[in-house]
Amino acid sequence: MMYVLLTIIAMIPQTEYLSFVDNEVFSVDGVLSDLTASVIIGPPLIGDAPLVIAHGGFSGLFLDSSYEAYIMAILETSLPNVIIWCDVQLTKNEVDMCFPDLKLDNTSDDAYCKNNKSKYLMNIVLTQGWFSIDFDFNDLMHVTSKFNIKPICYDPTSEYLSLIDNDVFSVDGVLYDFPVTASATIEKFLIITSEGASGDYPDVVGQRFQTKWLTLSVTEHNLSFTTFRSRYSVFNSLIVGDAPLVIARGGVSGLFPDSSYEAYTMAMETSLPNVISWCDVQLTKDGVGICFPDLKLDNASDIDVHYKNNKSEYLVNRVLIQGWFSVDFNFNDLAPVTLRQGVYIRTEKFDGTKYRILTVQDVANQVKPPGLWLNIQHDNFFTQHNLSMRSYIISLSKNVLINYISSPEVTFLTSIVARFNPRVTKLVFRFLGQDDVEPSINQTYGFLLNNLTFIKTFASGILVPKSYIWPVDNSHYLQPYTSLVLDAHKEGLEIFASEFANDVHFPYNFSYDPTFEYLSFIDNGVFSVDGVLSDFPVTASATIDCFAHLNKNDKPREKFLIITSEGASGDYPGCTDMAYTKAVSDGADVLDCPVQMTKDGIPFCLGSINLVDKTTILQSPFSNITNTDPVLNIITGIFTFNLNWDEIKSLKPAISSPWSGFGLYRNPKAINDGSFVSLVDFLIYAKSATTLSGVMIRIEKADYLANQGFGVIAAVVEALRNTGYNNQTSKKVMIQSKDSSVLKEFKKRSYELVYMIDDNIRDIESATISEIKSFASSVILTKNSVFRSEDDFLVGKTDVVQKLQSSNLSVYVQRFNNEFVSQAWDFFSDSSVEINNYIVGAGIDGVITDFPRTAATYRRNRCLGYKHRSLYFSPVETGGLLQFMSRQSLPPAEPPSPILTESDVVEPPLPPVAKITPASNADASPIAQSSVVAGVLTCCLTILLADLS
Template structure:
């Protein structure tokens, strides 16, 4: 191996070396900011941490160069309080076991990848994991990669948990799990939610590890302090609406029965239907007027129906009004992958699951559920009426009336549009909440503008950038948007919240829950629109602190 090794330099030499992230998925903002290499003593003096964990990774290598890590550890422990000492080398830990009081300093054997050979025993770490009684002779605990506990298939799916935690606990060994990072693809089972992953290790109803080694301590801290062992009957629930975006479209193809059922199961308050019109006048749910966006139509018998209508979108498309409803029903859904440019894909096992639903089917699905409402999005109404002879607003009102939704008191009906004329036309036709969508980023609004909005809408949907704008993916100052609209008694819903870490500002530590908390508790928004409603609903029903992320 070639490189620069610490043994080739003195500490004085390294005083001119500064630290960098060195990980492409993280911000380079702090690289070259004169962050020095610190000794253990300097960490204690400057940061005053509640505890110090020393990890001795290469004792045998240093010994070959006449450097004693044993002497270093013994010397350091006399000048600073050391809570934990870990090493992947058996002989190193055995050489110091008699020098430490286990009640004050715990020795932890660190397991590396299963196929790697431990240098002092010439056994693989996998083999050693089956002989925990031997580990107990010189260690108080084990530190294992998280995959030792929940194995993951090559296809990136979690398998049932192993027995290593219970086996270790039975003989008195503590278990610490490592390799928790937020900005790398998680197993598809976790839907890009690092809180969901963490809870598998600390709140699964069977066992809990004793500690977590993480690059993003805020996530594991909030999981432990705010979410673990808190049921849905928690009395201090955060008050805001969880509104789906094309159903649970982060887990299933958009606007399918599977996506809507998942959103309901995940605890969404409101599920949404972007209403499109078929050639024969049937309103149905689909994420766009262009059927090429989330179906296999480009590979189907209807692929020759491509047209270009610049009034609707640039470039060729196959529009919803080019197919009858029965033809639409024959299409196979395709899961959306909005961040595939970053090699982040949504659950491929579900990529073609479900079937498209008509508006009538959608409303029937929503009845007699835990939902508090439905949201219908209407766009392109003027074009459809003038050029295709299809009145989407009339069709929506007719289906709502036939389904008995026009005067419901038990379920809220929300109708959203970027076109004020749509909302004006619907006003007075039922007890509906009319949501005006502002499709550009704003920082404030003139009083006269807000008064005009209030004349045709009951609430407003805005972008995340309209509330907490960013510059180079870092947050700047909060805008006046929420305060201004709420001052006029207009609830504010914000979109779009996704779990993929590349969708979030650096300030949120690649954690969707931190982002949601910042908008709900920090900015005071009234609802979030999300393609992963489970994450927002878990925050709403399980989050046990009314004051930020300081829960206990």
């Protein structure tokens, strides 16, 4: 059904007004008292209370579309579900702003721009004035508003009542310059009809406009112009039409101390505009409510330093706990106490800064979050200490708008349910572990999970650990999802998932990419939770806005190459058929093969010349042939040229876990999966993979191998010739080496020669670039050669990329891993944020990665197509985090990386291949096995694609 809100002039006579709504023939469905019309598609609102639409805020008294007008309409004078009206105008630089008229001089001061008057044809009428399209937004920062007409305050209560309570009909909404009067009238109307169905409040704007997501961004200063952004939600296809909420647990608590001012403000700056700030409420001895993440203050502050002798012992939920508790201190006693990071795997660099403990009012009034969620974890404990959390919350709600209140205690929520309007403040029951006992009614949370009908009697939603929805087994793999989300929605409950963090050990199914974990909760084709509670709201926000509902066939929005590092070596043992097929299905552009030589002269793909690094050879019959090689700086080694190809194929591959020292292992179920691949088999498979654009052949230690009697360059050339790469143009061939002497051997061939600079450098000389151009067309840099870091904090950006690209050299950067410990703190432990910084912030031409799926998904995300990109997909400010540290906490200065000189690049020619008696089975041909292995690769790809479909 379609209903219409009619717009009319504010001071129009009541008789004319009623002619549209009470003429015995027809009636419009609503009235907007202004100059434009709006057609809204939605369900009929028979019986619902009419909406109050505040035209430019409280524009009957304050300046139209000013900060004060909007705030007055929202906080002081209107119903909680008041709708804010914005007349959108565009500036010269395409900033959309809220202003009531196309002509700026009609309601603003023209004194600042006296000479900028223009003349335009508007609706066939030549109009003179000052127009927004003639000014950049920054030009308007000093322009102030003025009243176009003198406001006349009168009370049209009777007129409102005639429209909403006349025993015949009620309009669905009214737009007026005096929302306070309309609100008061409708409030009275609702009280009168509270027992009837018609007394219900209409749904919030997000549910009314099921496909539109509106955000109003206002400045903290008294500026006349307010920016306005409208974006269509991608969640219109879900059963519940709204995009999931992002709840920032204590702000960006994954980086800053939980519940600190900086954590909260950073969440607002880097998250969705409607991000909800989470506050764990504790009460002090004198009844002041503070935002603090734990009942024990010593868990996330330095209170034990200031009050060494004030340690206490209390019974909390039947467990005796020692520590420093808020009930032992008045709020003023906490003035010298500062917050610190309570999760010890996270950086402590911000602990030295004087982050004080905030009251709930501090968060509401100073941080001013778009939404506020208060969690009451221990009401029973505070009651035992003669502190009433109920009284505190009720009193607080008179001055602070609370959007959500959660608690794991049934009695607390039932004690306040009658005091809160669920359209304004939603109560949420928080589930703890299924075997934990709820303290107020002495039932396990697992028991309550099967009684959602009971939960519905006092709560609008539930907050559950994410394992309630996607269980995880003891080996950290996902189990089939439960029906909890569907059950909750069927019961009319919203459901929120908790315990999201980028720096925890989440299931191996997600390949250490937190975006994939979020997607499993909001974009799985079956259900979506209504919100996520996260320590890293930037990742949750980006997932919802940028990654949800992407199609694998969506075109890339950024042009850069995705080059594998030993295939998808983050998921399978590197350089195996499984790693390569996974990389192709994940969206890689270029497969790489680091070439090693066998004893019988067959080139094959393996990431190390030492079989100990990449295979299980030490558990094989060949374990007794270990030796030391001082030239290669290897103490315990069994080299690839010590075994022939058949012997190497008999070994099991071993997955590499470069961050195992932090307890981060890769896909244990596939630790030995896959088969080794000869170079010929690799090339045949890559040639048949239609989505690949090319191959990269890595050649290292060619001089060493030549002295051992192995001509690796000749073997590569022969393999390329035998597999037809010399006669085709569809697949790019890239030859990579850190030895210029190797690349010069391929100079006469039409390959892309890639020079790898594997050391960190801070600069490069012009003569060096010229020398590189004489033998290469591309360069590989380390990440630190682009963005310099110290102690895992970004401290600067080099201009090496710019210098190389200005000389027409493509730049690729290695190596991108998903494990959070591989990234600078500035990237919020999010691999997509890191990639974005190098692609958008540094403009590199490609990434070399162990996890091609992450890079390919990033390349398709919709935020890259936005004209005005959100902060969560804008490059981070280099050195931006240093400003939040005390001088004592700044990362220690490290010795500067060197400047790459010409002498670093110039090398003598490769030595001739030594003549050594070949092995007895040296006549084994790599071509002989090609069809077999290629068949295995094709089979693996078919199976993998079937699993993904």
